[in-house]
Amino acid sequence: MTNSVFYRIGLPVLVGVVLVATWQLMSNFGMINEIMIPSPAAIVVGFSELVTRGYFWDSTWVTLQETLYGFAIGVSLGLIIGALTGTFQTFRTAFYPFVIAFQNTPRVALAPIFLTWFGFGITSKVVMAAVICFFPVVINTVAGMASVDDNAKMLFRTMGASKSQTFFRLTLPGASAIAFAGVKTALTLALLGAIVAEFVGGSVGLGVLIKELNFQLEVAKAFSVVLFLAVIGLVLYGLIELLERYLITWKQD
Template sequence: MKATLEKADPVQSKSGFIRKIFKKEALLSIALLVLLLAAWEILSRIGVLHPLILPAPTVVFSATLELLASSFLYLHLGVTLYETIAGFFIGSFLAIILGIVVSSNPTLYKVLNPFIVVFQAIPKIALAPIFVTWFGFGPTAKIVMAITICFFPTFVNTVVGLKSVDEESRLLFQSLVAKKKDTFFKLSLPTALPFIFAGLKSSLTFALIGAIVGEFVGANEGIGMLLDTFNFQLEMGKVYALIVILSIIALLLYLLIEWLDKKLIFWADRDNNN
């Protein structure tokens, strides 16, 4: 009934086509995974792979089950997740606020830019021992590490996103005599939001890395500490099991933020991303 004028829906059939290809590719991916695991298992059983270097998948699997059944895992997991999420929220908040402040004033941007470039160039992991010295063996040092390492992706994307408002939209708001506040909240910020979310996705993974690295350097609890301990005890099955668990958690966090991204930024054109 409403399709009286111009029609705009060749997109629909195209996405169906993409879905078909994707399904076929997903099957192939799973097949490849099974193949690799089988080869790994066989190579371990016939003694080509030393169990201290690479324990067999079945060994890793049973170690994973064993760890998941133990209560101490959740204690350490809780600590690491707390550090990660606290670091992520504080780091992202600071990144977005500072990104907005820096973008709002060209002079400030030019003055601060050299500092930003230098701080960005610092390999943040190298700061971990310093943070332990400053904040001790507790979670604070790890949170600070997570903040430091997850700050930049969101910060840079916030600045780039706020700059990406096109000239004609600015002119439109100008011609409508928009106040600065309205231009920011109704134009600049929503325009920047897809960029900010892309930054947040990287930042979340980075925050987890920050927390783990912090725990490596000095901690009495957390998954990083547990990894270090098992490695020291040559419990290789459990070391790999922890890596599996960490990967699953990182994946879950990523899926969560991706879901949020799709919910909040429903208008973004994602066809090009696949």
Template sequence: MTGSPSRTARIAAPLGFLVVLVVLCEVALAAGWVSSFVLPAPSAIAEAFVDLVSSGLLWVHLKATVIETLAGFAIGAALGAITAAACSLSPFLRSMLYPYVISLQVTPLIAIAPILIAWLGFGYGSKIAIAALICFFPVFVNTLAGLLVVDPDAREMFRSLGASRRETFTKLMLPSALPVVMAGLKTAMTLALIGAVVGEFISAQNGLGLLVQRFSYQLATADAFAVVLVLTLLGLLFYGAMELLDRVLVFWNHEDRLNARSRARAGRDGTGTSSSTPQHAGTVTTGSHPH
């Protein structure tokens, strides 16, 4: 019962804020405080969104962005996880590769993107490479950190039982690291979408990034905002899918959180009873003690 209001509030608060924001935008535009050329009305954006969907123009560009994002994420995440696993097993390899990984991460992606497009062309390949590069680092860092931070007592127990390095890795290190790895994958999934759109901004034949750029050049701001809305919904869909995968693969982590919340709630509910019990017990003891 106590959890229901807070859950309702978590849903109602952002929805209420969105409604207020939409109403304020419509009022500001109707009153002439803001030019519709700068900020189109939410109703105009909704109309442009419906036109995009019904005309079929959206689907060609949406397909390109989804392919680039998912392929880039799969390649970047796989390379990041494999490299991190190898580095966790070999300190020499870790010390050799880590500086190059950091150097790649601190290099602005926007500077690398034109080079990749020159190498791989204007098709899917260059955008997939950009998406893979941008999502490599969070998966690598989180996986490496998760694999290295393993309970020393558990590692010693595996060693005393005669477990091989492979058994220690698959049965101890990997399950222990999984919550941290999933956090990196969730970050990488959204970054892969950003990488694909950045590549489409620079040069592309299809894609939502290209569509935003085209509408902006044509000063069709309502249509540009409608495509941005599609990108937002797509990013939320990708993140939600990763969150669902996290709950399935790391189910014990979420069960622990639920149990902790239940214990905390039970403790709050039982505070009044527990505080009155010692007082009553003290009265009985004092009264029965012989003087």
């Protein structure tokens, strides 16, 4: 039952339809101020106008580039640092406290600094996206490697396996499921980082578009862009889940 198509896809869609219908009815009866929260119908109309504009798709492409580049850089560095931290005690002792300390800082506050360092172009947004998605990958990778059974490690050593064989045949597969949870979180955070950086100092992108629409009091259109970003996030998350199912075939649902 829980693995059926209806349960995994149909049920969320049904809940979404009910919520949207309730929202629309509340708007129709004046229970919601449409100046503050536009109705779903107004949002659809606003979005239908936006998609006919070339600048909307240009902005979408820029934000996607910032997100994907930042995600690739942040995840790559996160996996490497996480693997080194989980493998070598000296490296963990020396560097992991700094990782935790930096994780607890408000990284959104770094956006103006990156803007000063890298300018108003795409680079500052990519760096922001990379930084904000780096830490979940590091922490989940370390946690995944720590979760590998010590008895299994002992068995590998007694069978004469080298450190590299133990790492690639036991530790890496054993840690991959938890590490991939960090990767999935990182992708949504990369999108968030790109949007925040665009808010602070962008000239093009969906974050800039939302800011401009708010200034113009085009609230319905601004809402439509926000919902469009939510859809992009869901699609990207779904793609990562498909990749996880392909790579981690031994994971149980």
